[in-house]
Amino acid sequence: MHLLIIEDNADIIANLYSYLEPLGYKLDVARSGKAGVLAATTSAHDAIVLDLSLPAMDGIEVCRQLRQQYQLTMPILMLTARDTEQDKVTGFAAGADDYLVKPYSLAELDARLKALVRRARNEHVQSVLVFGELQLDAGIGRISRAGQTLDLTPTGYCILSALMRVAPKLITREALERQVWGDEPPDSDALRTHIHTLRRVLDKPFSYPVLLTLPGIGYRLMLCNEERNEGPQ
Template sequence: MHVLIVEDNPDIIANLFGYLEPLGYTLDVVRNGNAGVARATAAFHDAIILDLSLPGMDGVEVCRTLRQEYRLATPILMLTARDTEHDKLTGFEVGADDYLVKPYSLPELDARLKALVRRSRNEHVQSVLSFGELRLDAGTGRVTRAGQLLDLTPTGYKILTALMRAAPTLMTREAVEREVWGDSPPDSDALRTHIHTLRQVLDKPFPYPMLLTLPGTGYRLAAPGET
């Protein structure tokens, strides 16, 4: 699981790394609100741990900006030392998915993160995803671009689902591999081969490409006018 930590307290950061990394988490960290917005919108994360009290832009503003301006759907777990109903309601109103008051239990934080990610993925499974000309109906397995049915391989379907869920944010190669193969990815050429096959179906018959590659980094979907 790839998690972004937006926290300025070095002791808390060290505790989170010390507990979560041995459990298999991949952690990304920034120490202020502006950097949090930039990092959250520049790369795919399964969840965000967001401190309420941050230098510059506080956690409430970060959450509001991600939800309202960027329409980012990544689950957000908010951390705060403020244990009042008003603060919790404010966090939920701006788009936080869950709330933990310091000091908190690290096993509980782990459990809540996993629950948020499960809930998020289940919601996507039960819904229709759309981005630009693309429409993916997880209930029927049908994928269309501009109304034309796409004949995807099972792996291509998994890759496209992950990219649509993240769109238009970039997904690293590692993040795509985790979505498709979990913790046991195949050799390094396998993803490249599946991306090539997906691109033949997704882009070749159409006037402009939607599946973009950032060499050495990852992949993302682009809307019309971005290419």
């Protein structure tokens, strides 16, 4: 799991690194609200751990900007020493998904982060995904379009599954690579090649395409009545 920590306390950062890295987390750190907004909007992460008390721009404003201005949907877990009901209401209203009061258990933090990411990915919740003519039944590993079964490669299955979980929203190239290959993706042309192969099966036999490439940004699925302005693969 790729995690962004927005925290200015060096001791807390050190504790998070010492506990989470051995569990397999990849961690990025921003030590101010402004730096946190920049990191969250320029790199892909599975979740954000956000301290409420930050210099210059506090966690509430960071959270509000990420949700309202940048429309980011990744899970945000807020850390704070404030434990009143109104503080929690304010945090949730700004867009936080969960709330831990200091001092907190690192084991509980780990469990909550994993639950948030599972929920964001619809894992263990939705075994059948449907978007327009597409249907993915994870229980039996079957994907179909307009009732016609599609024969995808294992990588193509992973790519389409990731796209369907967020459809009709886009998924960035970096986030898609991480979901398919983890934190060690292959060379830069690998995803392009797999997208091309997926498109041959997913779109070519049908009257209109559903897989859209947004050049320099990422990919998304679309419905038949949308305008198409597709760039190069």
